[in-house]
Amino acid sequence: VESSIPEHMREAWKKFSPTGFNSKETFQKEAVRHIETTLARSLYNCDEGAAYSGVALAFRDRLIMDWNKTQQRQTFADQKRIYYLSLEFLMGRALDNAMLNVGLKTVAKDGLAELGFRIEDVIQQEHDAALGNGGLGRLAACFLDSMASLNYAAWGYGLRYRYGIFKQEIENGYQVEIPDYWLDSNYWEFPRYDVTVDIQFYGWVNKYTDENGKQIVSWQDGEIVTAVAYDVPIPGYGTATVNNLRLWNSKASSGEFDFAKFNSGEYESAVADEQRAESISAVLYPNDNMERGKELRLKQQYFWCAASLHDIVRRFKKSKRPWKDFPDQVAIQLNDTHPTLAIVELQRILIDIEGLGWDDAWDIVTKTFGYTNHTVLPEALEKWSVPLIQHLLPRHLEIIYEINLHFLQQVERRFPKDRDMLGRVSVVEESQPKMIRMAYLAIIGSHKVNGVAELHSDLIKTTIFKDFVKIYGPDKFTNVTNGITPRRWLHQANPRLSELIASKLGSYEFLKDLTLLNKLEGFVDDKEFKKEWQEIKYANKVRLAQHIMAATGISVNPKALFDVQVKRMHEYKRQQLNIFGVIHRYLAIKAMSADERKKLAPRVSIFGGKAAPGYWMAKTIIHLINKVGDVVNNDKDVGDLLKVVFIPDYNVSKAEIIIPASDISEHISTAGTEASGTSNMKFVLNGGLVIGTLDGANIEITREIGEQNVFLFGNLSEDVEDLRHNHFYGNHQIDPELVKVFDTIKSGTFGDAGAFSSLVGAIADHGDYYLVSDDFNSYCKTQDLIDETYKNQEEWISKSITSVARMGFFTSDRCINEYADSIWNIEPLQVKEEAEVRART
Ligand code: CJB
Numbered sequence: 001v002e003s004s005i006p007e008h009m010r011e012a013w014k015k016f017s018p019t020g021f022n023s024k025e026t027f028q029k030e031a032v033r034h035i036e037t038t039l040a041r042s043l044y045n046c047d048e049g050a051a052y053s054g055v056a057l058a059f060r061d062r063l064i065m066d067w068n069k070t071q072q073r074q075t076f077a078d079q080k081r082i083y084y085l086s087l088e089f090l091m092g093r094a095l096d097n098a099m100l101n102v103g104l105k106t107v108a109k110d111g112l113a114e115l116g117f118r119i120e121d122v123i124q125q126e127h128d129a130a131l132g133n134g135g136l137g138r139l140a141a142c143f144l145d146s147m148a149s150l151n152y153a154a155w156g157y158g159l160r161y162r163y164g165i166f167k168q169e170i171e172n173g174y175q176v177e178i179p180d181y182w183l184d185s186n187y188w189e190f191p192r193y194d195v196t197v198d199i200q201f202y203g204w205v206n207k208y209t210d211e212n213g214k215q216i217v218s219w220q221d222g223e224i225v226t227a228v229a230y231d232v233p234i235p236g237y238g239t240a241t242v243n244n245l246r247l248w249n250s251k252a253s254s255g256e257f258d259f260a261k262f263n264s265g266e267y268e269s270a271v272a273d274e275q276r277a278e279s280i281s282a283v284l285y286p287n288d289n290m291e292r293g294k295e296l297r298l299k300q301q302y303f304w305c306a307a308s309l310h311d312i313v314r315r316f317k318k319s320k321r322p323w324k325d326f327p328d329q330v331a332i333q334l335n336d337t338h339p340t341l342a343i344v345e346l347q348r349i350l351i352d353i354e355g356l357g358w359d360d361a362w363d364i365v366t367k368t369f370g371y372t373n374h375t376v377l378p379e380a381l382e383k384w385s386v387p388l389i390q391h392l393l394p395r396h397l398e399i400i401y402e403i404n405l406h407f408l409q410q411v412e413r414r415f416p417k418d419r420d421m422l423g424r425v426s427v428v429e430e431s432q433p434k435m436i437r438m439a440y441l442a443i444i445g446s447h448k449v450n451g452v453a454e455l456h457s458d459l460i461k462t463t464i465f466k467d468f469v470k471i472y473g474p475d476k477f478t479n480v481t482n483g484i485t486p487r488r489w490l491h492q493a494n495p496r497l498s499e500l501i502a503s504k505l506g507s508y509e510f511l512k513d514l515t516l517l518n519k520l521e522g523f524v525d526d527k528e529f530k531k532e533w534q535e536i537k538y539a540n541k542v543r544l545a546q547h548i549m550a551a552t553g554i555s556v557n558p559k560a561l562f563d564v565q566v567k568r569m570h571e572y573k574r575q576q577l578n579i580f581g582v583i584h585r586y587l588a589i590k591a592m593s594a595d596e597r598k599k600l601a602p603r604v605s606i607f608g609g610k611a612a613p614g615y616w617m618a619k620t621i622i623h624l625i626n627k628v629g630d631v632v633n634n635d636k637d638v639g640d641l642l643k644v645v646f647i648p649d650y651n652v653s654k655a656e657i658i659i660p661a662s663d664i665s666e667h668i669s670t671a672g673t674e675a676s677g678t679s680n681m682k683f684v685l686n687g688g689l690v691i692g693t694l695d696g697a698n699i700e701i702t703r704e705i706g707e708q709n710v711f712l713f714g715n716l717s718e719d720v721e722d723l724r725h726n727h728f729y730g731n732h733q734i735d736p737e738l739v740k741v742f743d744t745i746k747s748g749t750f751g752d753a754g755a756f757s758s759l760v761g762a763i764a765d766h767g768d769y770y771l772v773s774d775d776f777n778s779y780c781k782t783q784d785l786i787d788e789t790y791k792n793q794e795e796w797i798s799k800s801i802t803s804v805a806r807m808g809f810f811t812s813d814r815c816i817n818e819y820a821d822s823i824w825n826i827e828p829l830q831v832k833e834e835a836e837v838r839a840r841t
Pocket residue numbers: 133134135136137139287288289290374375380452482674675676677678696
């Protein structure tokens with residue numbers, strides 16, 4: 001408060017506060033000013049890149065004005081805030097979203113046209129902010145959008161990676177990874193060089209009694225790295241709320257950057273220290289649903305948790321409230337177990353630094369945190385080795401042991417006869433070396449644990465966290481089914497469909513209340529409407545076909561059925577089932593007579609997705625898809641009847657082109673493995689139908705839109721265990737049609753069969769863990785049913801419209817309101833009426 005301008009001088013200040021633009025002319029003035037001054041370009045030297053920069057800077061100014069006011073309003077209101085801790089925020093592009101959210105996209109479009117640019121071309125200049133791997137990171141981005149749109153006082157906290165998820169290129173059918181340096185021309189961040197936190201690593205724990213007889217615990221020596229805040233404004237849709245995403249950048253602590261070394265001529269060593277510090281926030285780990293236990297990753301986790309917590313605590317302390325009020329002011333949500341050290345860090349701050357007793361501190365901690373689990377896959381559940389934690393964070397290891405001790409004592413009192421229970425639920429796994437089970441720590445340190453779809457939330461209660469349900473009772477565990485933001489995933493990705501819907505519903509209000517879509521059901525028989533609906537899908541397919549041509553050189557017929565599977569490559573997501581199905585179809589076409597071929601609906605099988613660089617099997621699947629494409633796409637017998645496309649470098653901005661163009665999308669994970677899935681929601685919201693297993697949110701989507709509108713197939717999650725057991729101990733017969741597919745691969749039809757032997761072997765010889773063979777037959781039959789259904793376009797379009805009409809539940813706005821209600825106990829902070837109402841274009 002010392003830094004605020006004295007009362008009597010504020011009028012002079014306010015006179016010059018920027019007012020921003022709200023007309024075509026004022027927008028042009030701002031954009032041109034930025035191009036000519038900030039960027040030092042001119043009208044003789046302004047390409048689309050420079051135009052993008054000028055427009056981005058103009059909109060950034062606009063956002064930051066609202067950002068400033070929002071932050072003042074939230075500080076003044078002094079209410080509880082949400083802090084969403086996530087190692088991943090898969091934001092995608094910001095400009096289009098900013099234009100839409102402040103309601104000035106038409107202004108920008110018209111203004112740009114007069115300056116010689118098409119708005120679409122300008123928007124495409126932006127590099128995606130790709131600080132995430134897949135669903136978990138994109139969910140965090142959708143949540144930020146919803147929290148701002150609903151006027152919740154919410155902060156995201158993450159890391160400012162210098163390199164986001166790698167760019168994928170395909171060479172000779174193989175994935176090649178290219179570093180994604182994305183920070184040049186990134187106008188959406190504000191470095192806060194004055195907001196820093198020094199973070200300690202290594203060192204040792206000193207315990208002594210001070211002169212007053214008090215036990216002091218102090219963590220000493222080691223290494224200090226400084227966290228510098230970079231703030232990213234998060235605008236809400238149709239509201240003046242602009243929240244903050246704070247990303248931490250690591251740099252050598254200014255005290256540490258060794259001037260002594262530097263002066264004595266040890267330049268290299270001084271620079272090496274600096275680089276080591278900067279490496280913490282250098283790169284996003286590219287694994288999805290897979291933990292690798294690397295020391296640098298643990299460093300990232302602590303660095304980010306500690307910086308965020310110190311920031312939160314600093315903000316709380318300004319309020320001068322007593323510590324017991326902390327959980328009334330602060331709700332921290334852990335996006336998976338990656339931020340679990342925040343629990344330990346808060347306990348450490350409270351007992352070692354603030355001097356609270358253990359129990360009082362622990363009570364505050366557990367009331368503050370909520371933990372979201374995103375997977376039951378064993379390889380994704382985080383464990384850290386005790387020696388590693390001991391070395392890097394010696395005091396934290398002590399606190400973890402003490403948390404565990406208190407917890408196990410409580411368990412022992414409740415279940416005195418169940419000795420095995422203690423071993424099963426202990427935070428410390430008695431392995432060699434011992435490991436800390438982060439999910440258990442997260443459960444113990446939180447007041448609520450949630451899964452991300454109904455089936456998943458049931459599964460965590462009955463499988464991986466079963467004992468904890470016994471210990472804490474079922475109420476600690478809850479479900480919040482995922483959602484997506486309709487602003488990006490309908491309006492921005494599919495503007496024509498959004499416009500058509502608005503024309504029928506009378507306004508764009510559905511973008512704020514997605515349940516209003518149900519009024520579309522009244523138009524399922526409206527001929528004119530259906531025709532427009534179909535035309536829009538077709539136009540989106542033409543757009544995708546152009547992209548496919550530009551990216552791969554493959555020509556696809558937009559009249560064909562577009563069958564899409566885009567998501568991270570993973571055995572459990574079963575892209576291999578899809579490509580085996582494609583080979584099966586290819587063989588069938590080859591065997592058909594000319595007459596039979598005429599009756600078949602032409603199809604384009606479209607794939608996209610990155611494989612973790614060290615995930616051999618996932619890379620092999622990519623390779624097979626590309627090799628099958630090479631053969632099928634060049635087979636004269638096949639022609640337009642089947643094309644196979646792998647779109648390289650699937651990311652958020654490509655998703656915005658691909659999703660609106662699908663007729664069918666595939667969500668075909670082994671039942672019980674995909675926690676929720678969120679692209680399934682995006683596809684249906686854009687009028688695509690889905691083929692899917694009874695897994696994750698597919699189940700709830702089916703419940704909402706009706707079984708007759710979904711192509712379901714495959715085994716149920718409750719049968720998976722038995723089937724797996726049978727593969728090993730019974731007589732495991734591979735589906736005969738799948739055997740034909742394998743024989744074709746083995747015969748070298750798609751190049752060197754050896755390249756695919758591990759993929760085929762995993763199913764034929766090694767237990768088929770993901771039940772590809774068990775589901776193959778029903779998958780192929782369901783694909784045939786899709787062909788039949790597609791022939792009746794009237795029926796198909798009706799299904800498409802009905803499905804969209806019933807998707808209201810899957811907005812991330814509903815999801816955030818549920819978190820607010822059942823986990824965070826927080827109300828929105830209303831924005832004054834005049835600011836609330838904005839033109840929506
Ligand atoms: N998920 O993206 C990831 N990464 C992980 O490491 C673990 C889970 C995904 O999270 C999404 C958001 O909750 C889910 O929809 C998806 O099923 C899950 O795989």
